[in-house]
Amino acid sequence: MRYDPPFPKSNGFRPTLIALAVLAVLPFIFTDSYSRHILILAFVFAIVAASWDLSLGFGGLFNFAHVALFAVGVYTYGILAKTLGVSPWIAMPAGGITAMALAGLIALPVLRLSGIYVILVTIAFSQLIYQVIISQSDITGGTSGMVTLPSLELFDYRFIKNHRIGYYYTALALLIAATAFLYTLTRSRFGRAIVAMRDNKYYAMSRGVSEARTRLLALMASGLFTGIAGGFYGSYVRVASPDAFGLGFLTLLLSILLLGGAATIWGPLIAALIITVLSEAMGDLGPWRNIIIAVTIVLVLVFYPGGLWAAFQELREVFDTVRTGLIARLRRSREKAAREARLNATETMIRTRHGLIAAADSGEPDGEAGPPILMIHGNSSCKEVFANQFKAFGKTHRMISFDLPGHGVSANADPEKVYNVPAYAEIAEDVLDFYGVERPIVFGWSLGGYIALELAASGRAVRGVAIAGTPPLAVAPDDVGQAYDATSHFILAGKQYLSPMEMRNFATATAGEKTPGTAYLHEAVNRTDGRARFYMITKLMVVNWPRQMRMLREGAVPFAILNGSDDPFLNHGYIAGLTYGAIWTGQPHDIADGGHAPFVRKPDAFNTAFSAFIGEACDR
Amino acid sequence: MSADTLLFVITGGLVLGALYALMATGLAVVWTTLGIFNFAHGAFIAAGAYIAWQISSAEASGLGYAAGALGSVVGMFFVGVACYALLVKPFERQPNLVLLSVITTLAGASVLESGIDILWGSRSKQLPRIVDGDVSLAGVTISANEAVLMVFVLVILTVLGLFLRRAPAGRAMRAVAQNRESAQLMGLDVPRLYAIAFGLSAALAAFAGVFVGSIRFMTPTMGSDPLMKALIVVIFGGVARFTSPIFAAFIVGLIEAFATFYAGLYWAPAVLFAIMIVVLIIKPEGLFGKYQRTVQ
């Protein structure tokens, strides 16, 4: 069983840095004791919640004894610093060590258990620890706990002075250390192992990840800063009480974790701040406080299980949709002349049944004319990628192309209804109808190739179909693994949000290095509505792939494959091995060193081949 | 240990066992039917005690013990149904149902405990005994109250067993427990059966609460100890049949009695938890075997 937040994770590194910087200067704004008290508590809870997140959100293990580890840290501090007179500065980290050791002990039985049993064992452990502590009343003070624990001081400077500013910065320092620790851990190989174990246990194990070791280390790592935070807490409130084992504390921390959203680091931080403030504000409400917290937990879980973090993700999506829509709208009017010049064609906005689409038409050529040609671009690109072809063929053929919805200067659309191949094919139909074009040659690149195939297979009359960078599929998703080579760029094809580096990588892999001449192709990736990439995957299964494959096998439509010989995405062996009823030159025709977009990288070779295909297709 | 002391410890263990059997069966009803662990079960026990007190106690409505018990059981049935509707039903179609319901039922427990605190305050109360005095049986003396309790427990559990075995609704509940989808396809009303199971579980908790309230002091958090004990029992015995918790309950009761005798009151719980952990490691499905439940 795994706790799977239903949203894509992201870095959050830069925002974290900003947040921490802000926190560093806060004491100069909030100079009173009470505000700082709230912040100190929030930091402590944030550390505990974020550490809990390591085992729960990332590791998928629900460790119910986590809060007990915090309490252990408090008691360790109490026993070492007060009873044994050890320096508080040693007693605090010692709290972390004991918590970590105990976490290791707890991990042992949990190593191979699943789901509910992890919960039960860890509950048993937390109860066991609790019972042991209250039974040793001479050491731990039993049910009354320990009081007047030593406070922190350094060279005679007592940290409580100056409205506890010393404690503030110590807490902040611990928070920074804990965050850095967790951050590095989750991004390390170990971190990926944890997530791999959570998401796909058997695959991870087959790759040599030891389940037992991963769980052990995850639990121990989650205990380290929890225990240190416990020690610090002991030095701050100066009391070690068995209440730390209680239901109230557990639900408080749980609510922070859930509100903040698991599997993130700074979600719990923000949630800790909010909840601590609210909780302290409700302090005099007594038992009502527990009720409010509990009801909040239930409401969040029922309606919005992803918590604050998921809400941010939603907002981010709204933001991103607006951003990309604005880019499209601005460029639509502003750069229209440049685009038309690039293609030597007239651009028109067409109202198709799936929204506003930008289309380009080079117009009827004077003199001897070949068949009209429809060019369909691929994922995260735009119609201007066919600039070379428009130039080369525009004089003798009517060239038509359009921006897919969410791409180029076309409008964004309802992702559920429109961002899928069949809908794209319907848009292509509408564009052809608008221009009154019948029986065109259709060329599709990458995603566009599937659209071209779909268009032809659905019955639209075409004179011929040529594709590049598109491995035909018969069975999805089974064939996808065979048809494509799994490179890291492949993952980007379906990713909703791309970082600037990822955009650069994807653009380079698909369209080539960024030069002044190809800069606009790189910008096209930035404009693309991320939801189009994402929904392409969820709608993969309902495309009628067999119908496309049948069409290729029957060979009634003239067909050509013009891949770059070194296209890094495709499995060329797979493509060559398919059965084609009638394919130009009898087999896939590779353009040497064409890359994923041979019509960009090697335009002359491509145009020659394409021209030859058109000639032959016309004769049929 | 002398024979007298041995008998004393054993009877003590059996009394505990009877009580735990009642508590654990309630928990097991929900676990086997819905597949989730109801962390509010302890709070149900507490609520049951307090509602009974409210109805029966001279300081409140003064209607007497029987009315208190009955009212509590009926009332808690509806509380159980309500908890199901609010805390479990919204997640029915989620894959993480088990985990989410752990959290929501915990939250529910918090609400109930705090609610009790607000309504009745945290000063201890007590339910009256059913009958006073002691009873002697085969050379062993136990309080008459406890004897009556044990009899009641056995009666209740027997009735429950018959219900599940013979009654259409009981069989329907078992069907839903073992294969939700097949049950749906056979036209059984699964949401209603879930609600009934939860209500039934709460009603059993009310019984337990009424009994516990008469032999121990009542506080708002009185349910957490019974919850832990019920947890131990259910894990110990597994839930292969609805009756497995019963045998396990008596074993746990006996272990606790002996542990208390030898290790003292403070250490006994620790011993119990340690044993539970060991069982979980060696045989996670409990001493009495695995519950055959198809994938939901």
Add this chain to the structure above:
Amino acid sequence: MTTPLLELRALAGGYEPVQIFQNVSLTMSADTSIGLFGPNGHGKTTLLRTVSGIIDPWRGDILFQGEQMNRPGERGSRRFRNFNYDAVTRRRMNPKRVARAGLIHVPQGNLLFPEMTVEETLSVAPAASAGRARPKDMLEQVHTLFPRVHERRHHKIRFLSGGERQMVAIGAGLMAAPKLLILDEPTLGLSPKLRHELSAAIRTIKSSGVPLIVVDQDVEFLQSLIDTLYLFDHGSISRKIEQAEMPSHAEIMAMLFGEHPA
């Protein structure tokens, strides 16, 4: 023109957020039986589970005996992906209602209720019969059809063999006096002898007047049973074949895949 027994209109559905089947339409009258054939993992079972109400359809309608089974409306565009729509939307299908109307679905696999006896299982099954027939009569029918079920009536299901469990599963379906019986892979995993036995029993059921929808991997078995065959792949019906033109197993494979590289 009488009301069709079952009508599916442009049905679409899947498991959030992945769509599994799309635009499925078919009409079935009470005097025919139909078969569904296609590769695994392409949505046949998902389609059946939608028809019987276990999961909600995303679009389209299901009409049984002229009565609409699904609450009308579409699955709205789920704009906020992290919002738990399940908590606030009512289910559009009610499997209890579907079963009680007489549409009985015997699902794939026959795990049933491992800890209940055969007798107990058959006593729970008539819940869907909604008074159409007396449980005693139906029970007699089941015992006649599957004598082994009668023999083993006091045994727990988990002690039965695969074939016996399948008989109990189908028997339980019959206990509900179905107006339409859907059998999902009834002969899966059974030995040829048992398959033969079971198909004979199913033929008897058909001849007693119960229309069937059968999904199976055995084309010959299907052909002997049904009047119309639907080829189902990639979440939609790719072909409808009437009994008259029924092709061989090899021909059907070719229709579905052609020369598919293994």
